[in-house]
Amino acid sequence: MTAAAAICIGTEGNDVDENEKAPQRVSRKTFVRLSGVGIASAGLAACTTANNAGSNAAPSGAAANGPLGNEPEAYVFFVAPEQRFMEAAVERLIPADELGAGALQAGVAFYIDQQLIGAYGYAAKMYMQGPWGPGTPEQGYQLPLTPREVYRLGIAETNAHCARAYGGKTFDQLTADQQDATLAGLEKGTIDLPSVPAAVFFQMLYGNTVEGFFADPLYGGNRDMIGWKLVGFPGVAAYYRDAIPNYINKPYTVAPMSIAGTQQQEQMEMESSPSSAPSPSGTAADHTPLRILAMRLR
Numbered sequence: 040m041t042a043a044a045a046i047c048i049g050t051e052g053n054d055v056d057e058n059e060k061a062p063q064r065v066s067r068k069t070f071v072r073l074s075g076v077g078i079a080s081a082g083l084a085a086c087t088t089a090n091n092a093g094s095n096a097a098p099s100g101a102a103a104n105g106p107l108g109n110e111p112e113a114y115v116f117f118v119a120p121e122q123r124f125m126e127a128a129v130e131r132l133i134p135a136d137e138l139g140a141g142a143l144q145a146g147v148a149f150y151i152d153q154q155l156i157g158a159y160g161y162a163a164k165m166y167m168q169g170p171w172g173p174g175t176p177e178q179g180y181q182l183p184l185t186p187r188e189v190y191r192l193g194i195a196e197t198n199a200h201c202a203r204a205y206g207g208k209t210f211d212q213l214t215a216d217q218q219d220a221t222l223a224g225l226e227k228g229t230i231d232l233p234s235v236p237a238a239v240f241f242q243m244l245y246g247n248t249v250e251g252f253f254a255d256p257l258y259g260g261n262r263d264m265i266g267w268k269l270v271g272f273p274g275v276a277a278y279y280r281d282a283i284p285n286y287i288n289k290p291y292t293v294a295p296m297s298i299a300g301t302q303q304q305e306q307m308e309m310e311s312s313p314s315s316a317p318s319p320s321g322t323a324a325d326h327t328p329l330r331i332l333a334m335r336l337r
Contacts, residue, residue, distance in 0.1 A: 112146070112259070116155040116187065120209065124194045125151065127211040131218045132248045140265045142252050150251030150260030151190075160187040184235060186243060193240035196232040197225065257298045267295040275301055 114122055125148040135141035142148075154160060162185040174181035182189070198209040201221060205213055210221060224230035225241035232240065251260030253267070255275065261267065267274055274295035282291070296304075 112149050114149065114152045116152045116160065116190075117148070120198065121190070121194050122148065122152075123211040124198060124209070127213075127218060128222070128244060129248050129251075131215065131222060132245060133252055139269055142248055142260075144262065145252050145260055145265040146262040147248050147251035147260045150254065150258055151247045153259040154247065154251075155187050155190060161185055180239075182235070182239060189235050189240055189243055192234040193232065193237075193244070196234060197221065197230070197237075197240070200230055200232070255298050264295045264297060 117125055126143055129142035129147045129151075133142035133145075133147070135144060158164060165180065165185075167183065167185070169183065171183050172181060184192070201208055201210045201213060201217075204221075205217060210218060213221065221230070222241065225232075225237040226245075228236065228238040230237045251258075252265070253270075253272075254260055256262060256264060264274065266272075271290070271292065272295060273291065273293055275298055276293075276296050279291075
């Protein structure tokens, strides 16, 4: 079983026999928490370079002058049955538990929706010229389908499989155990989807779910910085020199700072006191891009 399954399934071999007792495994959220700092850093870097046309579109009217991250949320790519599938799936991949909220509460389904209406969804930075063969794991993605097409086909065909296996029910109507069994079958490729390999669909769904849980909230997921708070990630703060003496062999526990939070803080500082002296050393204001630039130019 892969590391992905340890997070998102938590059981092995229950994709066929619902009565088989699953072995004890680390919970999804615990595994995510243990591995999350590295994922958060990688996800932040990846999302910063993404060309997300949907979430970055300039609002009109009064909203155009508002701070970043305040745009209303509405699905653009996913239609209603797909929305229900996605919300149910991400909730099983990273569920809410005693450690905190999960991917559903973090807005991960909306994050994926926004990625699919931008460059990523259209495979703008992927090689799509063929030839199309099965390839090897080292060769990466080998399908002529864009991520938009993978999701559209994968969701519809997974729902069709669920309807056949569970008396006409779609994925979102299944019990949690049945949903886990379906996700396990997708991951291992034991479920036959006519148009897209089940394992490829699962890998894309799982990878995008983790990205949305740890990316900067500006991109639609990680709502209220749920993922960052879970693992103690400080966010976009880029300057720690003055804080080092106070945290030698001590946990660096600060409220995380998002891109929108940094922008809003800069805006408030400039409006309230444009010519004020630098804030006391080690405060969150020292981490803003303008102050970092000023320090580097000294």
